[in-house]
Amino acid sequence: MPGVLPAGEPVPTDGSLPASARASVGDQGFGVYVHVPFCASRCGYCDFNTYTAQELGGGASRDGYADTVLAELALAARVLGDRPPRRVETVFVGGGTPTLLPADDLARILDAIDRTWGLAADAEVTTEANPESVTPASLKELRAAGYTRISLGMQSVAPGVLAVLDRRHSAGRATAAALEARDAGFDHVNLDLIYGTPGEQPEDFAASLDQVVAAGADHVSAYALIVEDGTRLAARMRRGELPYPDDDVAADRYLAAEAALDAAGFSWYEVSNWARTPSGRCRHNLLYWTGGDWWGLGPGAHSHVGGVRWWNVKHPTAYAQRLAAGRSPGLAREVLTADEARMEEVMLRLRLADGLPLDVLDDAGRAAAARAVADGLLAAPAHAAGRGVLTLRGRLLADAVVRDLLP
The missing domain is CATH 3.20.20.70 (Aldolase class I)
Structure with a gap:
């Protein structure tokens, strides 16, 4: 947290x-x-x-x-x-x-x-x-x-x-x-x-x-x-x-x-x-x-349910006081848009060995993925199968690869 x-x-x-x-x-x-x-x-x-x-x-x-x-x-x-x-x-x-x-x-x-x-x-x-x-x-x-x-x-x-x-x-x-x-x-x-x-x-x-x-x-x-x-x-x-x-x-x-x-x-x-x-x-x-749901219990904990993400008040005293008063300890929340959800999917799934389904990318993103294959950052066999999987060199530069795939 x-x-x-x-x-x-x-x-x-x-x-x-x-x-x-x-x-x-x-x-x-x-x-x-x-x-x-x-x-x-x-x-x-x-x-x-x-x-x-x-x-x-x-x-x-x-x-x-x-x-x-x-x-x-x-x-x-x-x-x-x-x-x-x-x-x-x-x-x-x-x-x-x-x-x-x-x-x-x-x-x-x-x-x-x-x-x-x-x-x-x-x-x-x-x-x-x-x-x-x-x-x-x-x-x-x-x-x-x-x-x-x-x-x-x-x-x-x-x-x-x-x-x-x-x-x-x-x-x-x-x-x-x-x-x-x-x-x-x-x-x-x-x-x-x-x-x-x-x-x-x-x-x-x-x-x-x-x-x-x-x-x-x-x-x-x-x-x-x-x-x-x-x-x-x-x-x-x-x-x-x-x-x-x-x-x-x-x-x-x-x-x-x-x-x-x-x-x-x-x-x-x-x-x-x-x-x-x-x-x-x-x-x-x-x-x-991979975009699952979870409820986060405790001060400062984050939760995600059905595209809604929220986070609790940080201090244990404020957290306890809200619950004692019968109130949610949630401080604020955001409802993810389709574009935000897609951006997070790219950022998170690309870090996995299972890789990112390339069909979630737009045309510019797929072109960037092809360049990443040519640069040795994404694995060619996985790319041919429609997935983006980081090579070892790509893992060292994962954040840069993600930036290139997103608009």
Whole structure:
């Protein structure tokens, strides 16, 4: 949940949706996102909608948070009314650090989602976690509650890199937590990596990739460091304490990730994501990338139902106050036009290994796709079959390719 929310039209006090949106909910799949905004400390690079105890102030706390989320879930059930979605296919609990909540609270939230809409028999249920925020006992509790997947914020195994990022866990803790999750019975384990941190050496990133493989993870997300305005890391760079990230270094790291993960049996399925098997792909994120519907619970959470997108007020106190007063916590919303929906489809689907159906492009876009094939950015066989699929070089330049395909 990024720190800056866009503008939009007001959300009705009762959270009601246009009939057209309710009529199609779940047609392209339905998931639930739960935002847990609490962190033990703030990482220097993070601008997400998260709060430490010192930042939170009065009027909100971890203790009553699960009950507040359940109040929004009850509102969601009223909004969807007699057209509930098909069974929930994915649940993703993100943050923040969701596992700062007691495992019992995370279990209660999942149980309430199941009682409200019903979980599909094969539902994917993910929680994010920091490596230091879980134990073998808490992981077993989460697995027993129905969580099937865990996403651990590893970022790096190099102590110097972790220090620059203000990460609190030790270099080996993420690997240990991943192994503990496997022992607890989690079907799928993801490890997040960040590359291109100032001071990171090639051997640092290579060691991180080696540890991902050794930990038995079946999914890896790897992202170039982005320096966001307003973060402690950005301030340090402005003062000259640290150099800014280098694009050429980031490209080298990406190529190193692709080579190492491919050799270990992983395949990319989205520009920044790799899985060992198709079943290891994050189905919740695929729901986002392929135009599905989801209800986002929690402060700052975004939702999308039937072409309507809205976002909640950011601060946990304001979020709780609105729900206590019987009001929607939605701050603003937008109804996507056909052109906006098509633009998002191009931007998101082109990042997938399955590629973009070229028939969604206009004549200029299809001509640009042909040029991208000639330039080695899109794969020729896929293009001949009517799909745009990024080559490895194209993945490095994905944003530029998207810009060329759109008017």
